[in-house]
Structure formats: structure tokens, C-alpha cells
Amino acid sequence: MRRYARIFKEFFRTCLVEELEYRSEFVGNLFSSLFGILVSILMVQIFFYQTDELGGWAYADVLILLGIYNTLQGLVDFALRPNMPRLLLHIRMGTLDYVLTKPVDSMFFVSLRHLVFWRLIDVLLGMGLVIYGLLQKHFMPSMLDVGFFFISIMAALLIIYSLWMLLMTTAFWVIRMDDLSFLFNSFFETARFPVTMYKGWLRIALTYVVPAALITFTPASSLIGQWNVRATFAAVIAAVVFFWLARRFWRFALANYTSASS
């Protein structure tokens, strides 16, 4: 584990050096991130122009959820998304062999090697929105709330990572990458609003089958003091199960992988 933390730090450093060569893009990227979050807030405002609660959640609560959504999306764009096209390239060119012969876990290497730093702006903006929501709500989370929040957000990160890996591993058979990340986006989009908004079987599906609910809803409700031991526990279980699945699938794909070069 320590070794992997050290390797990740090295990835971090090399990517930062690389990114610093393109400093002039910073302003444009900052602008587009700001624009993105502004649009999501406006969208919520359009809905709240007609109502004062969404699935039992008030405006400030939905903003907190949106902040968490934005943070997670920023993290996906920071660490996971940049690696998708590279894996496809590796598979097509046969250079995946080099990755496999490296003395690190191949799944770790393939998914976290390339980082796009300016996406961290989205993460910061998302966190800012969470704080703004809490201020609007005049709510100070207790230590217990924060504790539950911390556990469920960790579970959420692991779920996202696993789902992303499951999708990315299909690259061994499907070759168009923009479609794959598009599929992920469509799924992720469902986590933008409180899951209590969905009705009947759809809510069940979004909680247990594609666990969109566990990604944003559980952390957000923990943070506003409505934590639920069972939901948090379910999130942790789901995270472990999905991670195990992703791992298995990656191994299975590698077992079927015949290099392109030989």
C-alpha cells in the first residue's frame, strides 16, 4: 500500500511537470469550469422556480448534493478519464505488454497513470458549493455527521472507480472510447438529483443495480445530519462487491488478451 502511494505520488509529479508546460490554458479552463458549475446551479434554480422541494429536499440540500456531484465528477475527469484513450492505444498498438511486465499492478497503472490537473478546479468548486449550501442551510455538521460522510464518500469513490474500470475493461472487445465514456456520463447524470425523486422500481434500480444513489445521495444526506447506518453499511458492501467484480473482470480480460505485436 505504501509503495503504491509512493508510485502514485510519482505519477502526480510527472503529470504536474507536463501540465505546467501548458500554463496559458489555465484561464480558459478556469472559465469553462466556472461556467459548468454555474449552469448546473441555474438548472436547479429553474426547477426551484416552480417548487420549493425536490424529492423532499430543499434548495440548499440539493446544492450540497450538487456540490458533491461536481467534486466526484471533477475527480473522475482528473484521474480516470484521461487514462481511457491511453488504454485503447496500448491495446491497439500492443504496448500493453510493457505495462504488464512492469512490477506494479497493471490495473492500478492503467487507470491512474495520467492525470489532468486543471480538473481539480472542478473539485474545488464542488467543495465550495457544498460549503455554500451548508451556510445557506445554517447547518453545522457534527463530528458524527462528518464521520458518516467520510465513510460514505470513500465508498462512493471506490464504487465510481470500480464502475469506471468495468467499463474501461470492455475496451479489450469494444474499440470506440468516446462511446464508453459517454455511457458512463449518462449513468453518472442520474446521480445529480436526490434519489428520493425517482419513483418505484427506478429508485430500487438506481440504488442497488447501478448504485447512483450510493454515490451522491448517501454522502449528502450524511452531511446534512440525516445519516442512516443501514445505507452507509450498504454503500460499503456495494463498494467492496463492485471493486471485486472490477478486479475479476480485469483479470478475465487480461487472460483473454493476446498481444497485438506478436
Next chain:
Amino acid sequence: MLIKYRAILRMKFVEMFSYQLSTMVWMFGTMVQPLITMMVWMNIYPDQGDTFVLYFIALIVVERLTSAWDVWEMDRQIREGTFSYQIVRPFHPVHWAIAENIVYKGLFLVVLLPCWIVLSFFIPSLQLHLPASGWGLFLAALLLGAIIRFAFSYMFGILGFWMTKVTAVYAMFETVSLFISGRIAPFSLLPPVVKQISTFLPYRYMIGFPLEILTGAADTRTLLTGFAGSFIWAVLLIGAIVWLWKAGLKKNQAVGG
């Protein structure tokens, strides 16, 4: 002209089938966002569920039939230098783009229309009771909407001769259009300021206006301003394309020539 068109239509048709899977992924993937928005509205007004189902299912169809992707294609081709091949062809590149649009939208229609018919047996609110004149107006508005959206996208594609980040700018306009084109909310639910703005911008005529006719929400006055607006924007955008194309060709210096 007709014979040429028949030939490129057939070419694009064959081309389409080599990307079957991704076409389907895109078609079904784009449904998610409208469906979520539909859920939100049904949550806010539980007793008007039927109208929202009709509106957003129709939105999916209209959105697909008017969708435009040319700016992404052209941006890539100009950047990679392959657009030069298109320029030297004796037939104006816009015709290739138009043919591609016809073929793909034909496919969308062939897939989505039966889906609608099957769905309408289960969801009664999807059964349409539109008079023949209503259908005529809807089709006219839809065609105008498709033209405006295509022209808008193609115009940005041509701007790629001058700018490198043209897709980013286009994506920004697309995002703004979410609010005004009727994708986030039916026109009647928007705040009055947004309503007023949307009358003057092209976005509403791309999607929202045909939808209003289809769902029977348009009165005579809306129809008049709607068709006037659509028509003016269509002419303006086509004019802009013609003019920019001439200027752009002078400017264009191909990559890797």
C-alpha cells in the same frame, strides 16, 4: 445534382452501418438526460404526469431528428488536415454533410417511430390527436428546426478555419441552449425573462417550437412568431455559412499539405 445526391446518400448509408454499435449507444445515451428531467418535473407536478411524459418522449424524438454533429467532425478534419480532400472535391462539402444528416436521421426515425407506436399502446398519453394541418405545421417546424440546428453547427465548423477551440465555444452555446430550447423545461414553465430572451435567439426554434405544436401548446400568435422567427434564423444562418465559407477558403492553410 439528383444523381450525385443519390450516390453520396448510398455511400453514407453504407458508412453508417460500419458504426452500428456506436450509433445505437449515442441514440440511447442521449435519452437519459431528458428522462431524468422528466422525472424531476413529474416530481414537482405529480398530477400532470401525462403531459410531461408526452412532452419529454417527444423531446427525445425531436432532439434526435434535429441533432447536429458537424462541428465536431469538421473541427477534427480541419485539425488533422483531411478537410482539404473535401475542399478539392468538385461537389461542395456541405452536400456530404447534408447527405450524412439525412441518412442518420432516417435511421433515427426508423428506430424511434416504431418504439413510439409500441409505447403508445401502454401509455395512452402518447396517442396523438392532431389534425392534419397540425401535422403539416409540425413537420414544417421540425424541418426548419433541423435546418437551423444544422446550419448553426456547420457555421461553427467553418469558424474552425480561424479558431482552434471552436468545439469548446460550440459546447458552451449548446449548454446555454439547454435552458432556452425547451430541453430543461417546457416553455410554459420557464421564468418570464427567459421566455422573452428565447424568442429572439435561434435555440427555441430548433427544438422547443416544433414540440409546442406537437403537444398542442401553441396558439395562433405563437405559431406566427414561431414561424417568422424560424424562417428569419434559417435565412440568416444559411447566409452566414455562404459568406463565411468564401472568406474561410481564402484563410485556410491546410495542415500537412
